[in-house]
Amino acid sequence: MLKQVKVNKMTENDIKGVYAVELQCFGESAFPMDWFTDVVYDENCHYYVAYLDDKPVGYVGMHVNSHTEKPYCKIATIAVSKEYRNRGIGRLLIEKLLNIANSLQISAVKLEVETDNVAVFLYESFGFKITEVLENYYTIENKDAYVMWLHQE
Numbered sequence: 001m002l003k004q005v006k007v008n009k010m011t012e013n014d015i016k017g018v019y020a021v022e023l024q025c026f027g028e029s030a031f032p033m034d035w036f037t038d039v040v041y042d043e044n045c046h047y048y049v050a051y052l053d054d055k056p057v058g059y060v061g062m063h064v065n066s067h068t069e070k071p072y073c074k075i076a077t078i079a080v081s082k083e084y085r086n087r088g089i090g091r092l093l094i095e096k097l098l099n100i101a102n103s104l105q106i107s108a109v110k111l112e113v114e115t116d117n118v119a120v121f122l123y124e125s126f127g128f129k130i131t132e133v134l135e136n137y138y139t140i141e142n143k144d145a146y147v148m149w150l151h152q153e
C-alpha cells in the first residue's frame with residue numbers, strides 16, 4: 001500500500017481535500033481553511049500532501065524561521081486520516097520534510113506536541129529529543145506539550 005502513496009507539494013487545488021483530513025483529525029482544534037490558503041502561497045512554508053489513488057489521506061507542514069541567529073524549521077502540523085494510520089504514511093511525510101530542511105541547509109528542526117500523543121514516538125524514532133514541557137499549552141483541551149528538537153548532521 002505504501003508504495004502507492006504519492007507525496008506532492010500542496011497547491012490550492014489540494015486545500016478542500018486536506019481540510020477534510022484536518023477536520024477529521026483535529027475537530028474543534030482544526031486550523032481554519034484560510035490557514036491553508038495562506039501557507040500554499042508563502043515561500044517559507046513547506047506543505048506536502050500524501051495521496052493514495054488520487055485521494056488525500058494525510059498532510060504535513062513546516063515553516064522556516066530565518067529571523068533568529070540560527071535559522072530553524074518548525075513542523076507546524078501533521079495528520080493522517082484515521083482509516084490510513086499505522087501504515088507508514090506519517091513516517092513518509094516527516095521524511096519528506098527532513099529532506100526539505102536538509103536541502104535548505106537548515107539542520108535544526110523544532111516542533112511542539114501533546115505529551116500524550118502517539119506522534120511523540122514517531123518523532124523520537126527520527127531522533128527528536130524532548131527539551132521542554134509547556135504546561136497547559138493546548139488551552140482548549142487543557143493539555144501540556146513537549147518541545148522537541150532535532151539537529152540533523
Ligand SMILES: CC(C)(COP(=O)(O)OP(=O)(O)OC[C@H]1O[C@@H](n2cnc3c(N)ncnc32)[C@H](O)[C@@H]1OP(=O)(O)O)[C@@H](O)C(=O)NCCC(=O)NCCS
Nearest residue numbers: 025078079080085086087088089090091113118119121122
Ligand atoms: C501522528 C500521526 C500523523 C501518525 O501517522 P501514521 O501514518 O499513523 O504514522 P506511521 O504509521 O508512519 O507510524 C510511524 C511511527 O509512529 C509511531 N506511532 C504511530 N502510531 C502509533 C501508535 N498508535 N502507538 C505507538 N506508536 C505509534 C511509531 O513509532 C511508528 O513507527 P513504527 O510503525 O515503526 O512502530 C497520526 O496518528 C495522526 O494523524 N494523528 C492525529 C493528528 C495528530 O495528533 N498529529 C500530531 C500533531 S503534533
